[in-house]
Amino acid sequence: xxxxxxxxxxxxxxxxxxxxxxxxxxxxxxxxxxxxxxxxxxxxxxxxxxxxxxxxxxxxxxxxxxxxxxxxxxxxxxxxxxxxxxxxxxxxxxxxxxxxxxxxxxxxxxxxxxxxxxxxxxxxxxxxxxxxxxxxxxxxxxxxxxxxxxxxxxxxxxxxxxxxxxxxxxxxxxxxxxxxxxxxxxxxxxxxxxxxxxxxxxxxxxxxxxxxxxxxxxxxxxxxxxxxxxxxxxxxxxxxxxxxxxxxxxxxxxxxxxxxxxxxxxxxxxxxxxxxxxxxxxxxxxxxxxxx
Amino acid sequence: xxxxxxxxxxxxxxxxxxxxxxxxxxxxxxxxxxxxxxxxxxxxxxxxxxxxxxxxxxxxxxxxxxxxxxxxxxxxxxxxxxxxxxxxxxxxxxxxxxxxxxxxxxxxxxxxxxxxxxxxxxxxxxxxxxxxxxxxxxxxxxxxxxxxxxxxxxxxxxxxxxxxxxxxxxxxxxxxxxxxxxxxxxxxxxxxxxxxxxxxxxxxxxxxxxxxxxxxxxxxxxxxxxxxxxxxxxxxxxxxxxxxxxxxxxxxxxxxxxxxxxxxxxxxxxxxxxxxxxxxxxxxxxxxxxxxxxxxxxxxxxxxxxxxxxxxxxxxxxxxxxxxxxxxxxxxxxxxxxxxxxxxxxxxxxxxxxxxxxxxxxxxxxxxxxxxxxxxxxxxxxx
Numbered sequence: 001x002x003x004x005x006x007x008x009x010x011x012x013x014x015x016x017x018x019x020x021x022x023x024x025x026x027x028x029x030x031x032x033x034x035x036x037x038x039x040x041x042x043x044x045x046x047x048x049x050x051x052x053x054x055x056x057x058x059x060x061x062x063x064x065x066x067x068x069x070x071x072x073x074x075x076x077x078x079x080x081x082x083x084x085x086x087x088x089x090x091x092x093x094x095x096x097x098x099x100x101x102x103x104x105x106x107x108x109x110x111x112x113x114x115x116x117x118x119x120x121x122x123x124x125x126x127x128x129x130x131x132x133x134x135x136x137x138x139x140x141x142x143x144x145x146x147x148x149x150x151x152x153x154x155x156x157x158x159x160x161x162x163x164x165x166x167x168x169x170x171x172x173x174x175x176x177x178x179x180x181x182x183x184x185x186x187x188x189x190x191x192x193x194x195x196x197x198x199x200x201x202x203x204x205x206x207x208x209x210x211x212x213x214x215x216x217x218x219x220x221x222x223x224x225x226x227x228x229x230x231x232x233x234x235x236x237x238x239x240x241x242x243x244x245x246x247x248x249x250x251x252x253x254x255x256x257x258x259x260x261x262x263x264x265x266x267x268x269x270x271x272x273x274x275x276x277x278x279x280x281x282x283x284x285x286x287x288x289x290x291x292x
Numbered sequence: 293x294x295x296x297x298x299x300x301x302x303x304x305x306x307x308x309x310x311x312x313x314x315x316x317x318x319x320x321x322x323x324x325x326x327x328x329x330x331x332x333x334x335x336x337x338x339x340x341x342x343x344x345x346x347x348x349x350x351x352x353x354x355x356x357x358x359x360x361x362x363x364x365x366x367x368x369x370x371x372x373x374x375x376x377x378x379x380x381x382x383x384x385x386x387x388x389x390x391x392x393x394x395x396x397x398x399x400x401x402x403x404x405x406x407x408x409x410x411x412x413x414x415x416x417x418x419x420x421x422x423x424x425x426x427x428x429x430x431x432x433x434x435x436x437x438x439x440x441x442x443x444x445x446x447x448x449x450x451x452x453x454x455x456x457x458x459x460x461x462x463x464x465x466x467x468x469x470x471x472x473x474x475x476x477x478x479x480x481x482x483x484x485x486x487x488x489x490x491x492x493x494x495x496x497x498x499x500x501x502x503x504x505x506x507x508x509x510x511x512x513x514x515x516x517x518x519x520x521x522x523x524x525x526x527x528x529x530x531x532x533x534x535x536x537x538x539x540x541x542x543x544x545x546x547x548x549x550x551x552x553x554x555x556x557x558x559x560x561x562x563x564x565x566x567x568x569x570x571x572x573x574x575x576x577x578x579x580x581x582x583x584x585x586x587x588x589x590x591x592x593x594x595x596x597x598x599x600x601x602x603x604x605x606x607x608x609x610x611x612x613x614x615x616x617x618x619x620x621x622x623x624x625x626x627x628x629x630x631x632x633x634x635x636x637x638x639x640x641x642x643x644x645x646x647x648x649x650x651x652x653x654x655x656x657x658x659x660x661x662x663x664x665x666x667x668x669x670x671x672x673x674x675x
Contacts, residue, residue: 058525066530080526081528093359094363095369096370098371098372120362287346
């Protein structure tokens with residue numbers, strides 16, 4: 001593929017191929033994401049992990065739900081699934097039980113994973129289903145036009161909270177850790193290397209792994225809440241991010257207030273038998289019992 | 293695991309309908325059940341939890357029916373034959389992802405042991421109120437395939453049939469039982485497994501080159517399924533998609549996809565249709581019934597014949613796709629059609645739409661069987 005582009009100085013550069021083309025459906029580009037959107041950074045980190053992984057692409061599966069991040073799976077040259085709104089984790093649970101050899105990532109937005117799909121999220125974490133979930137948190141329903149959801153900070157303005165959001169957002173890492181996840185992390189889209197490392201760790205940890213990626217939607221959430229440009233968000237991340245792997249998870253709600261810190265890190269990394277392991281053990285106990 | 297692989301040994305049993313359904317599913321090759329308990333289908337789930345692990349499968353209890361159906365679509369794409377069982381309220385919750393299974397062309401079997409509704413209705417008692425939900429429950433234009441058993445034996449046989457149809461047509465298939473058929477115990481004959489026709493999934497071969505082929509080839513009715521983990525690396529979409537699986541808002545793509553999804557069932561409807569006629573050839577009046585009501589209807593027809601009324605019975609085994617030509621043919625040579633249902637008029641609508649004669653309903657609120665004499669009374673009135 002040859003893509004002519006203009007570099008900053010007006011000089012034309014040509015890109016004939018990218019090392020990760022074998023993991024991307026490059027012929028589907030350009031993608032639908034807006035300028036300044038952080039989903040592409042997640043895509044970059046994810047594909048970098050896959051590229052360096054020993055897991056062959058044939059065994060890797062990407063599953064998304066609906067919305068902006070919901071389009072993530074479709075750009076990957078893997079077995080990729082674009083499912084119904086909120087149900088990606090339930091879909092992945094069935095797929096992983098049926099074939100535990102698959103390395104399954106669910107990559108979806110906050111509305112998908114924590115709002116409409118909140119029930120599936122906590123139950124998959126409780127069961128410790130051996131799947132990996134990356135939740136790109138843009139604090140609202142981006143593709144639907146910028147309405148508030150379960151992660152929208154209190155007081156934030158959206159098109160369905162024009163006087164400021166009166167609801168309290170989920171503290172997602174606290175919620176998922178309490179439910180029993182084996183790995184829980186939160187990073188922002190400025191933490192490119194940490195994202196890579198966290199996602200790579202997710203492929204290593206057996207059980208339910210979860211990564212929250214903070215990535216405010218510039219044209220909807222950002223426009224109304226003091227981050228009109230992606231650069232404003234990046235400045236905030238650079239100035240206010242506090243890396244603390246051992247943070248008290250109860251203290252991690254996000255305000256997105258320009259003066260408030262944003263705690264990030266790999267908060268949980270523990271070993272607990274996965275759902276698939278326990279199912280296999282149960283199957284062994286059941287085998288040999290007669291059908292009558 | 294027993295030497296016959298854990299499947300039920302051939303022989304004659306006295307068995308509950310809900311149990312027979314599970315044994316049939318195992319014989320059909322189903323090894324994954326995702327469910328959420330609901331009366332009066334719960335015995336299916338419970339027996340699956342005992343039996344599936346014995347035969348190398350799993351029965352998983354999801355957090356709700358929405359998750360159950362989503363899990364089935366995922367598991368189907370992982371290569372498993374999959375099923376769930378539910379009743380009216382759970383069926384409603386499954387509808388979103390039944391639509392997904394239809395859209396993704398994921399073989400799956402959904403058993404609905406019908407109770408009364410609307411809403412929570414009468415949980416432990418019989419109803420036939422989900423017949424239209426089966427046809428029209430999910431959004432958009434779909435064609436659904438459904439079977440209606442009237443006995444334990446038929447619940448067994450039609451469950452196997454449902455898996456075969458699901459695999460052949462790559463689509464969700466319903467077994468629309470009702471509380472009476474699900475919870476009654478009666479004679480069940482299990483044939484040797486070698487005598488049972490089992491349709492296996494047609495899986496796509498991984499492409500040998502960079503050309504991914506056409507995983508959703510709309511020029512053919514039956515297309516091999518790209519199974520996850522086999523190297524096909526295909527995008528599988530809930531959005532309207534082209535033959536490569538890519539989402540599209542082009543009207544021509546929407547047109548081609550819908551023609552394929554609906555056409556693969558409509559073009560083969562007459563192969564799917566199953567029905568049973570009793571004393572129809574010389575009948576003046578014919579009862580059209582399904583499920584447990586068909587058993588009352590059979591008694592009613594016999595009673596009417598003893599009173600010199602030329603009555604007959606058409607038992608619908610496949611309510612969907614609706615056997616329009618069968619009904620049209622019979623209705624063109626009788627005076628009246630009587631449609632008893634444990635609802636206030638559901639299957640009577642397509643029957644009336646396709647009938648050349650007057651159609652009369654015998655309707656009952658859910659909670660009890662329609663007794664034969666109620667139907668006989670109706671036959672006497674219209675004869």
